[in-house]
Amino acid sequence: MKKPMMALAAVAASALFLSGCAATDTTEEATTAATQSTSTSTDTAASVSLLESVQAAGVVRCGTRDALPGFAVLDDSGEHVGFDSDFCKAIAAAVLGDATAVEMVDLETADRFTALQNGSIDVLVRNTTWTATRDGSEAATFLQPNFYDGQGMMVAANSGYSSVSQMKGAIICVSKGTTTEGNAALESSRLGLNWEVRSFDDTDLILEAFIAGQCDGWSSDVSQLTGFRSAYPEGAAALAILPEVFSKEPLAPAVLDGDTAWAQAVNWAILATIQAEEFGITSANVDQIASSTQDVSILRFLGQEIESSDGSAVLDPSLGLPTDFAYQVVKQVGNYGEIFARHLAPLGLERGVNALWTDGGILYAPPYR
């Protein structure tokens, strides 16, 4: 009586397992078939760009994360939403003409470059600071930064600190495994402040420690601090972010080294959002502008036909992108200002250095011509 039941269980289990494999097979069949041409050719010729294989596969695999406030979080249906997620969608809109054709791959901080190197993602848009070492030794090519951040210090408003240099011997709480940890130690020794730096696994734990008074200061990227300040249980006024910013953190998308065509395509998808804001084109008015404007540079940018003495023509800069990629990006995702307003402004972040160059910021897109 016992044995047949066990045999039955084993049969059931193996059937389950096999069907599980079968299920993944069938769903992956489509992508495998689609990438067949490229997967066979990548072995023979390394010169085939990801741009072509992504267009053949019909989906962009975007390395991201699932729990970074404002930049990439899961909504209640499990979709990724946030500033970085929107740039993933912008890349898909530019390359494939469909902002939804993106597969978000959640990555841990430690795995992100490995995933890029082993080809399990096409592009990394994961709040990653562009540094020389990462550029050089991680086989990553960094592109136009989508956010210029910097590390700052948050203290309780009633702590009496008004400058970082007053925080002698303070306990500083940071997240583990980030550049923040090293920057805090560096800043401490540079100013001779003798900080005790405490690392936490999760920002929620820092929050609890901070509320419990275990930390004198909380150091992280200013964008993060602003987010936590605005949501602080006792109100944002209970906290103060000190004026000093003691590191440069240009957060930039990255692709694998040695694939110029793909790098350029991704880069122009980012730049298109900046250029669109400069032109004043938003997702709401893009159709109207495309049909009514006489401005040649805007028509060119949106991939519209330009009348000239020798007939009409559409500018194709030979980036390997559809000529209307900028239109698709703006229409489906929006311009830089819209993306910022959607995800970062609610956290209480100001444009600051992330404003257009015409508004005193440093966002500047090369001319599209």
Next chain:
Amino acid sequence: MIVWLKRNMFRSVGDSIISVVVAALAGWVVWQLLQFVFITGRWEIIQVNLKLLLVGRFPEELMWMLGTSILALSFWIGAVASSSKRDPDKKTSLIKTGFGLLSRFGLIIALGAIIIALAGTLDAVLLGIGTVAAIALGRLVGLARRRIAVLAKIPWLIWQILLVALPLVMIVQTLLVSDLSEWGGFLINVYIAILSIALAFPLGVFLALGRRSSLPIVRLVCTSYIELVRGAPLFVLLLLAGVALEFFIPSEIAPGAIFRAVTVFTMFTAAYLAEIIRGGLQSISKGQTEAGKALGLSTVKIIFLITLPQALRNVIPAQIGQFISLFKDTTLAGAALSMLELLKIGEAITKQDDYLGQGLVYESLGFVALLFWVGSYVMSRESQRLERKLGVGIR
């Protein structure tokens, strides 16, 4: 009662002080806990994200398949549980049966009620009622088999295959139709755990037998497998499976994260299980094997009819312990393989715009812990029942 209290809690001054202090401490903890659960806890974060926590990104339009699978499984469990029950003539009072049922399934019923209350949809209520009805129907079918002569003539094996066919077809159908990469939440923890347990058990048995084999090569292979796999931390194996695999094979043909997780958990658990079962085999006295030989039984028959059944029975607690640990270890897959399993989602939802930085980590992790605790506790209780039924520890 007062006498008992006096004798056990307040025998001397020292005892009295300890009793009062401990009682006050326990009361304070319970009070805090109750306050958190019923007053200060902000459970809307769980309410809003309930589907995400339970099934991840599982497509909404396919949820009915999942529901039907649960119903089919409940039916099967009901039928199997009743058909294996002995002495149908023994009478027990209705109250006693009801109390027994409650003590055995009360926890699951309570959890089901909590989830239904959180979900607050008609579908959830219907699923809850349906599950109970399916179990009842299963029991009726099981009873009918014993009572009705025509049905009783059907051989046991065919009967079992007939019963298991429905849930199996339903589950396989769900697997085939939905994209496995969209599975998530608690569903994925349970799926990985059940599959790994089912696969690791036979593998562990064969490794244990192989390690005691008289053939040197078989022994060497099994021993080195066990020692190698046991020597590596589980997390390292998961990381290797998650990250390193793609350096060797193109990412297009690399298997999905679930496949990798199941492979690693099966390999790892089998190695530990092999040692547990070997311990069980060694507890069987040599005289039994010799007696089997004297009767002219083959080695295979001696193992599968005499030593192995006793060995497995003797090590039930340790085996179940290993399975419980596997069930909870599935949370490691979230960090190592970037899967959206329960713990990872539990951490992620506290970063949503509406809940950011409000210290809701207690609510979300509390819910995660509750699900795992109920799962583990039920496993442990059922193993104790099995022990009692098989008379482990009683000679």
